[in-house]
Amino acid sequence: MARRRAPGALEAEVLAALWAADRSLTPEEVRRQLPGELAYTTVMTILVRLHEKRAVRREALGRAYAYAPLLDEAGLSARRMQALLEGGADRDGVLSRFVASLDENSRSALRKALGPEP
Amino acid sequence: MSIDRVPLAVWVSVPLVAAALFGALGPLIARRLAPRRATWLLSVGSLLMAASTAVVLMLVVLSAAGTVPAVAGLGHWSWQRVEAGQHFGEGMAAVALVALAAQSVSAVHTGWQRGQGLVAAWIACRSSPAQLVVLPDARPAAFAVPGWPGRIVTTRGLLENFCPAERRAVLAHEQAHLDGHHDLHVTGAVLAAAVNPLLRAVPGALRLATERWADEAAASAIGDRALVAATIGRAALEPERLGPRSSQAMGVAGSDVEARVAALLRCPAARRPLLEAILAVLALTAIGASMLAAHDIGEMLQAAIVHVHPPAVAGIP
Numbered sequence: 001m002a003r004r005r006a007p008g009a010l011e012a013e014v015l016a017a018l019w020a021a022d023r024s025l026t027p028e029e030v031r032r033q034l035p036g037e038l039a040y041t042t043v044m045t046i047l048v049r050l051h052e053k054r055a056v057r058r059e060a061l062g063r064a065y066a067y068a069p070l071l072d073e074a075g076l077s078a079r080r081m082q083a084l085l086e087g088g089a090d091r092d093g094v095l096s097r098f099v100a101s102l103d104e105n106s107r108s109a110l111r112k113a114l115g116p117e118p
Numbered sequence: 119m120s121i122d123r124v125p126l127a128v129w130v131s132v133p134l135v136a137a138a139l140f141g142a143l144g145p146l147i148a149r150r151l152a153p154r155r156a157t158w159l160l161s162v163g164s165l166l167m168a169a170s171t172a173v174v175l176m177l178v179v180l181s182a183a184g185t186v187p188a189v190a191g192l193g194h195w196s197w198q199r200v201e202a203g204q205h206f207g208e209g210m211a212a213v214a215l216v217a218l219a220a221q222s223v224s225a226v227h228t229g230w231q232r233g234q235g236l237v238a239a240w241i242a243c244r245s246s247p248a249q250l251v252v253l254p255d256a257r258p259a260a261f262a263v264p265g266w267p268g269r270i271v272t273t274r275g276l277l278e279n280f281c282p283a284e285r286r287a288v289l290a291h292e293q294a295h296l297d298g299h300h301d302l303h304v305t306g307a308v309l310a311a312a313v314n315p316l317l318r319a320v321p322g323a324l325r326l327a328t329e330r331w332a333d334e335a336a337a338s339a340i341g342d343r344a345l346v347a348a349t350i351g352r353a354a355l356e357p358e359r360l361g362p363r364s365s366q367a368m369g370v371a372g373s374d375v376e377a378r379v380a381a382l383l384r385c386p387a388a389r390r391p392l393l394e395a396i397l398a399v400l401a402l403t404a405i406g407a408s409m410l411a412a413h414d415i416g417e418m419l420q421a422a423i424v425h426v427h428p429p430a431v432a433g434i435p
């Protein structure tokens with residue numbers, strides 16, 4: 001059974017779901033995208049908060065709103081971060097990646113450990 | 119033999135021997151411990167180790183410097199008495215002085231580099247309105263940028279190719295790095311290793327421990343260890359398919375990924391009190407010995423104090 005999320009973690013998950021979609025999503029669609037049983041109002045609250053912070057934009061869709069990630073301010077930090085990484089900011093282990101790149105030996109060992117693709 | 123009779127040389131060399139043992143055994147033991155305990159033991163332990171060896175070197179230098187009349191004058195010591203109570207030759211003091219200087223330079227250099235990298239990343243992310251920063255990159259990647267508040271950086275490639283549960287595993291992993299202040303643990307060990315090269319294997323082992331800690335946090339967030347293992351596998355194996363990799367660290371990191379996946383496919387690590395105690399005892403022994411050395415040298419210098427008033431007879435006590 002999955003544990004409860006921290007409040008900040010849920011915001012990141014909602015935003016991640018919006019980024020993962022190729023179009024705007026209604027709160028109900030976002031809710032269905034997230035694992036676990038979340039209340040509609042919980043998702044709605046987070047979307048409103050993200051909108052106030054100018055992290056997402058919304059458009060009227062019938063009587064509700066549909067939400068999509070907003071690129072302006074988020075795009076600025078993404079560009080800065082990308083430039084840092086291309087300059088090798090993670091080379092000395094200052095920033096640790098989720099996974100580092102692997103050589104061929106490690107890759108085949110990993111494939112073996114994980115077994116056949118489901 | 120009472121503790122007072124133990125020669126000073128023992129107290130001075132014990133921290134060095136303990137640091138060598140900690141540097142060699144620490145990484146091996148840490149792999150067998152639960153990751154949270156491994157992280158704390160390695161970071162706090164290596165800092166205590168580095169501190170005690172630095173204290174010992176300072177004591178050697180201080181003690182030998184007391185035989186120089188100008189230095190002795192500063193502490194109101196009689197340099198003749200300091201020389202009579204001296205345990206360290208000039209050669210040893212010179213070696214200790216050079217080692218101390220090298221340690222300071224190395225610690226400042228390492229701390230500066232690491233601090234600069236972390237601050238640059240924090241500044242880059244500062245303008246982001248949300249905690250999540252998404253890079254326009256097709257290759258799946260993710261990392262945590264510590265700060266107030268910390269940020270999670272990931273790529274479109276990861277968000278678009280990973281299913282909701284996998285996305286949640288990655289986000290929970292990075293969130294655990296931020297919540298556990300893993301960057302501070304790593305910084306501590308990196309500085310300790312910069313001060314004392316005997317500890318050079320510790321930061322790598324500590325990085326693995328923090329990754330395992332974050333993996334366990336992700337596993338309990340989504341309630342599925344095998345799924346976290348599979349997510350790590352996808353993140354490691356997929357990038358090739360989705361685009362060329364940029365230049366980044368290779369080598370040890372590969373075996374780290376294997377170790378993390380293997381740990382997730384096993385049951386969570388049980389408590390190993392004996393192994394934990396070995397690391398804790400080594401660290402406490404080093405600190406204790408350096409304090410006893412400080413005590414001995416403090417007493418020697420205390421005994422060498424000349425009371426200058428009333429009329430001081432030049433130089434001779």
Ligand SMILES: [Zn+2]
Nearest residue numbers: 097098329332
């Ligand atoms: Zn990580």
